[in-house]
Amino acid sequence: MCVGLFLLFSGFSTTLFAQVDTDFWFVVPELSHRGNTGGTPGTLRIATLELDATVTIEMPANPAFTPIVLNILANDEAAVDLTYLIDYLPGNAGVTGLENKALTPNGINPFGLHITATNMINVYWEVNYIYGADIWTLKGSNGLGTLFYTPFQTEYPNHFTAMPSYSAIDVVAPQDNTTITFTLPDGVGASYGEPMSTIPASTPGSTFSVDLDRGETFSLFPFLKSTAVADKLAGTRISSNNPIAVVLKDDNLNTASQGRSTIGDQIVPVDVTGDTYVVPAMGNPNLTFIVATQDNTNIYINAPGTPPVLYATLMAGDQVRYQLPNNTIMVISSKNGISAPPGPPFYVYHIARNGMTRASALLPPIGCTGNTQLAFTRAREAVREDFYFFLLTADENVDEFWIDGAPADPNVIPNDP
Numbered sequence: 001m002c003v004g005l006f007l008l009f010s011g012f013s014t015t016l017f018a019q020v021d022t023d024f025w026f027v028v029p030e031l032s033h034r035g036n037t038g039g040t041p042g043t044l045r046i047a048t049l050e051l052d053a054t055v056t057i058e059m060p061a062n063p064a065f066t067p068i069v070l071n072i073l074a075n076d077e078a079a080v081d082l083t084y085l086i087d088y089l090p091g092n093a094g095v096t097g098l099e100n101k102a103l104t105p106n107g108i109n110p111f112g113l114h115i116t117a118t119n120m121i122n123v124y125w126e127v128n129y130i131y132g133a134d135i136w137t138l139k140g141s142n143g144l145g146t147l148f149y150t151p152f153q154t155e156y157p158n159h160f161t162a163m164p165s166y167s168a169i170d171v172v173a174p175q176d177n178t179t180i181t182f183t184l185p186d187g188v189g190a191s192y193g194e195p196m197s198t199i200p201a202s203t204p205g206s207t208f209s210v211d212l213d214r215g216e217t218f219s220l221f222p223f224l225k226s227t228a229v230a231d232k233l234a235g236t237r238i239s240s241n242n243p244i245a246v247v248l249k250d251d252n253l254n255t256a257s258q259g260r261s262t263i264g265d266q267i268v269p270v271d272v273t274g275d276t277y278v279v280p281a282m283g284n285p286n287l288t289f290i291v292a293t294q295d296n297t298n299i300y301i302n303a304p305g306t307p308p309v310l311y312a313t314l315m316a317g318d319q320v321r322y323q324l325p326n327n328t329i330m331v332i333s334s335k336n337g338i339s340a341p342p343g344p345p346f347y348v349y350h351i352a353r354n355g356m357t358r359a360s361a362l363l364p365p366i367g368c369t370g371n372t373q374l375a376f377t378r379a380r381e382a383v384r385e386d387f388y389f390f391l392l393t394a395d396e397n398v399d400e401f402w403i404d405g406a407p408a409d410p411n412v413i414p415n416d417p
Contacts, residue, residue, distance in 0.1 A: 020049065021140025024115040024123050027172040027217045028086075029136075029249035030099040031127060031262055032165040039099065039127040039251075039262070044080040044115070045135075048072045051119040061110035061215030062097075072121075075404075100170045100219045107193035112172035112215040127262060134262050134359060136247060144174065144243040145269020149317055151291045151349035152234040153360065156253040158227035159260060165252030167232050168221040173212035175242040181209045182220055183237040185317060189223035190233060198223060205236075205317075212244075227254075235291055235317040256356050263351060263360035274365020275343035276333040279324060282352030286324040288363075289351070290332065292316055294344040300333050308336055314346075 031039025046055055052074050059065035072078050085098035097103075100111055115123055115138070123138040150169055158165040171180055184190055189201035190208070199208045201223070210218050222231040238246060249264035270293045279288055290299055292314035300308035301322060308331075312320045324330050334343030351360040401408040 019138065019140045019142050020120045020122055021142075022117045022120060024113075024138040024140050025144065025172050025174050025245040026113045026115070026123075026125060026136070026138050026266065027100050027111060027170045027245065027247050028082075028098050028113065028125060029168060029170050029247055029251075029264060030101040030219070031249065031251050032161055032163045039129070040086050041081060041083040041128045042086050042098070043126045043128055044082060044113075045077065045124050045126050046070070046072065046080065046115075046117075047077040047122045048074055049120050050074050053117045053119040053121050055115065055117045055121060058114045058116075059111065059215060060114055061112060061213065100168075100217045102192065102194040102196065102219060102221075105193045105195065105197065106210075107197075107218050107220075108210070108212065109217045109219075110215060112174075112217045114174070114215065129262075134264060136264055136266050137361065139245075139266050139268055139272075142268050142272050143245050143266050145271060146240045146243055147270045147293075148238040148246045148267060149270065149291050149293055149347060150233055150236045150238065150246070150248060150267065151289045151319060151347045151362070152232040152248065153250060153253075153263070153287065153289055153349065153351045154229045154232055154234055154319070154321065155285070155287055155351070156255050156358070157229050158250070159252040159254045160227055161252060164225045164227075166221050166225040166227060167250040168219050168248070169233055169236060169238070170217060170219045170247040170249065171212070171238070172217045172245050172247075173214060173240075173242065174244070176213045178212045178240055178242040178244060179209055180212065180218070180238065180240045180244060181207060183207050183239075183317075184233065185235045188231065188233065190220050191222070191224055192218070192220050196224060234289070234319045237317055250360075253358055255358055261356075261358035263358060265349075265360065265362045267347070267362050270345055273345040273347055274367055275335055275345055276331065276338075276366050277348045277363045278366055279330045279332060279348070279350060279363065281324070281327050281329050283354050284324075284326055285353060287351045288322045288324070288332065289319055289349040290314070290322060291319045291347040291349070292344065293346055297334050297344045297346055298336070299346070300336055302331050302333075303328055304331065308333065310336075 053072050055070045057068040070078050097111055100109055125136040127133055184205040186203045186205050187201050190199045199206050247266045251262050253261045295315045297314045299312045301311045302308040334346055348363040350363050351358055
């Protein structure tokens with residue numbers, strides 16, 4: 001049985017591309033906390049499956065960081081609060097740093113996190129602030145690769161605040177002597193480091209490279225930390241000579257007078273993307289941002305049970321926006337019908353609404369990409385957010401689910417694909 005798990009945290013995140021693994025790499029993005037200091041509180045959430053696990057959290061490039069070792073029982077969870085590392089100021093004795101801020105002229109930091117376990121676990125990074133919370137799902141081995149394209153929402157600008165709120169691409173290298181090359185979209189510039197260096201806009205897009213050793217991180221952001229939608233780095237091509245991990249963030253979205261959502265996710269390389277995605281029905285505007293990885297990619301869209309309709313033809317790195325109809329599940333594919341030959345792989349980034357809050361995630365493609373067993377934990381139980389999860393599976397598996405050893409009682413969504 002192959003299952004894709006869509007966890008929904010209303011006010012947190014839209015769908016969780018859950019990954020079970022024993023080895024994870026991650027870089028914590030800089031966040032403004034609604035214009036204040038740091039994405040706080042910041043917590044690593046770890047859940048085990050049927051076996052006990054010893055989990056080690058390291059920062060390989062930073063000798064000042066003391067490794068954290070946890071012994072977690074089977075079918076249990078742990079929360080590792082790393083808030084004490086977030087409010088970093090240069091020269092503060094005893095503060096090692098965590099967020100991938102621009103602190104040096106070359107933009108390189110020693111802040112990459114490496115998380116290992118003796119048995120399979122799920123891990124996510126949670127920014128647990130009630131009015132700007134989100135989660136970043138750690139993808140394990142599925143998150144490592146040598147070719148990526150970056151989807152970004154282009155619906156909402158970032159709030160202009162004293163402590164800058166901006167979008168960014170954050171990368172971490174698991175190996176020494178890693179060269180990472182960014183190819184920007186046509187006509188879009190970028191910046192990095194402090195004081196900021198700039199990469200001018202050009203057509204074709206500008207190219208910039210950075211060299212990292214094991215555990216080092218780098219952040220590339222819009223030109224002079226622009227908050228404008230047109231300046232986001234959507235469709236940036238990232239290539240490397242060794243596998244890397246890539247994390248996206250979009251901070252403090254200006255969605256309404258009180259709307260200041262933080263969104264983001266760890267993305268996967270091109271070879272882990274797919275040709276067909278199912279987008280769950282959520283509060284409107286229920287938006288997707290689709291990025292092609294190959295030239296002449298046809299994008300077809302349909303509701304379950306209806307024929308596909310050609311929506312766009314994209315070149316590699318092109319991004320297109322699609323808004324779902326109210327209360328409707330939609331299928332997005334690069335092949336014209338379920339029985340058609342495989343289509344080119346592409347990314348779908350989902351951003352949905354609950355009240356004034358926005359939440360987002362990189363969607364997993366359908367097919368045999370899921371797991372037969374996943375662990376999850378609910379944070380902030382005393383807070384007002386609702387909690388749901390969606391399961392994507394074949395019809396014959398609907399009655400085969402168990403939660404905590406008891407048969408599940410799923411609410412089947414009619415006419416699902």
